[in-house]
Amino acid sequence: xxxxxxHSDESRRSAAPAQPAARGSSSERERFRAAIYRVGPNxxxxxxxxxxxxxxxxxxxxxxxxxxxxxxxxxxxxxxxRGGGAHRLFLASEVRAAAGVGDGDTVEIEVWPAAPxxxxxxxxxxxxxxxxxxxxxxxxxxxxxxxREGMVALLExxxxxxxxxxxxxxxxxxxxxxxxx
Numbered sequence: 001x002x003x004x005x006x007h008s009d010e011s012r013r014s015a016a017p018a019q020p021a022a023r024g025s026s027s028e029r030e031r032f033r034a035a036i037y038r039v040g041p042n043x044x045x046x047x048x049x050x051x052x053x054x055x056x057x058x059x060x061x062x063x064x065x066x067x068x069x070x071x072x073x074x075x076x077x078x079x080x081x082r083g084g085g086a087h088r089l090f091l092a093s094e095v096r097a098a099a100g101v102g103d104g105d106t107v108e109i110e111v112w113p114a115a116p117x118x119x120x121x122x123x124x125x126x127x128x129x130x131x132x133x134x135x136x137x138x139x140x141x142x143x144x145x146x147x148r149e150g151m152v153a154l155l156e157x158x159x160x161x162x163x164x165x166x167x168x169x170x171x172x173x174x175x176x177x178x179x180x181x
Contacts, residue, residue, distance in 0.1 A: 029068070029112040030054055036091065036105050043096060044088040045107060047079060052087040055079060055113055063146070068111030071099035076114060117145070120152050125164070129172045136172070139179045 034045035047055070056064045056079070063078040066089070075095045079087035089109065091099075101107045122130075122140075130136035140148065151171045158164035 028054060029110055031108070031110045033106055033108050036096070036101055036103055036107055038103055039088070039090075042090050043093075043103060044080075044090045045109060046082065047087045047089050047109075047111075049084070049086045051111075052079065052085060055111065056085075056087070057113070060085070062144075065114040065117065066111040067114040068109065070095050070107050070109055071101060072108075073098035075111075119145075120149060123152065123155055125168055126152070126155060126171065129168055130175060133172060133176060133179075135179055136175055139175050143175075143178070 030047075030051035032048050032051055034047075036043050036045055038044075053060070055066055056062075062081060064087075065076075065078050067074070067076040069075065070091060073095060075091070077090060077092070079089055082088045089111065091101075091107070096102060099107060127137070130140050133139075140151075143151075151174070154167050154171065155164060158167050
């Protein structure tokens with residue numbers, strides 16, 4: 001198991017950059033301390049820029065999946081861009097409760113890239129409709145994970161066959177539009 005790199009980030013308002021550490025592989029664990037703050041109803045910490053770069057990979061993922069520890073308690077989430085190539089790490093209420101932290105508290109974070117989530121099973125009706133569209137399956141596969149999941153979730157929300165047929169037509173039309181771009 002690789003050794004963690006430490007980053008100093010005691011306060012999100014601090015003008016001091018994170019302490020640089022030796023560069024290593026993207027599978028390294030990143031360790032830092034940060035103050036918890038709110039963005040709307042959500043609680044988060046800023047990930048130091050160097051840790052963001054290491055966790056996002058090359059080419060950088062926009063919302064990299066990570067797992068790790070907050071004050072020694074497990075967490076699994078995605079990083080959210082905050083500008084300038086850096087990210088925020090949102091802390092769910094269960095994680096904050098287990099870690100015993102809240103707004104304004106400093107938390108010890110250790111994170112590493114999570115294994116990719118398995119691709120959701122493609123519903124049979126969507127697979128058939130995409131297969132009937134020249135290049136449809138390939139175009140759907142080239143969408144981001146979030147886009148694919150959103151399209152499948154839309155179909156799964158349908159309560160009636162008629163609604164599902166309308167949603168299926170919308171998804172196929174969106175994939176067709178992307179093929180023409």
